Amino acid sequence: MSTQVYWLEQPWLLSADYVGDLTSEDMDAVLEQSLALAEEQPVYVLIDTRALNVRPSNIKTMSRLDTLRQLVSHPNLCWLAFVGTDPLARYYMTLLTPHKVRIFPLREQAITFLRDRVSLETSALVPMH
Numbered sequence: 001m002s003t004q005v006y007w008l009e010q011p012w013l014l015s016a017d018y019v020g021d022l023t024s025e026d027m028d029a030v031l032e033q034s035l036a037l038a039e040e041q042p043v044y045v046l047i048d049t050r051a052l053n054v055r056p057s058n059i060k061t062m063s064r065l066d067t068l069r070q071l072v073s074h075p076n077l078c079w080l081a082f083v084g085t086d087p088l089a090r091y092y093m094t095l096l097t098p099h100k101v102r103i104f105p106l107r108e109q110a111i112t113f114l115r116d117r118v119s120l121e122t123s124a125l126v127p128m129h
Contacts, residue, residue: 002018002019002020002021002022002023002026002052003016003017003018003019003022003026003027003029003030004016004017004019005017005029005030005033005034005037008046008111009115009118011041012042012043012044012078012118012122013043013044013046013111013114013115013118014034014037014043014044014045014046015045015046015048016030016033016034016045016046016047016048017048017051018030018047018048018049018051018052019051019052020051020052020053021053022052022053028067031067031068031071032067034071035067035070035071035074038071038074038076038077039074039076040076041076042076042077042078042122043076043077043078044078044079044080044081044114044117044118045077045079045080045081046080046081046083046107046110046111046114047080047081047082047083047084047093048083048084048107048110049082049083049084049086050083050084050085050107052084052086072100072101077100078100078117078118078121079100079101079102079113079114079117080093080100080101080102081101081102081103081104081110081111081113081114082101082102082103082104082110083103083104083105083106083107083109083110084103085105090103
């Protein structure tokens with residue numbers, strides 16, 4: 001599998017790392033896992049595509065975009081930090097989530113941004129876990 005979804009810092013910071021050759025199935029799995037976690041509680045998501053080599057040619061299928069739209073418009077998705085240089089991926093992220101997404105060249109910058117957001121926004125929230 002060329003993707004990993006895991007808690008970077010439980011219970012708020014979720015990381016989705018794309019590594020190597022991405023398949024359509026990998027993309028579906030990440031979106032479904034992330035959406036399932038957003039159903040349970042507020043989440044701050046880091047998407048890191050820096051180690052991605054190959055993207056599937058059918059990554060823009062309608063069902064996949066619909067799942068991505070569900071995730072980025074979910075009320076429990078607080079912020080999404082995207083790390084990567086692919087101009088098409090960056091364009092889609094800003095197009096779908098102009099008010100909830102920030103794009104960074106470095107993972108460390110994205111993590112710092114998300115930690116700051118968590119610190120400011122979660123003082124009154126209690127996670128479900």
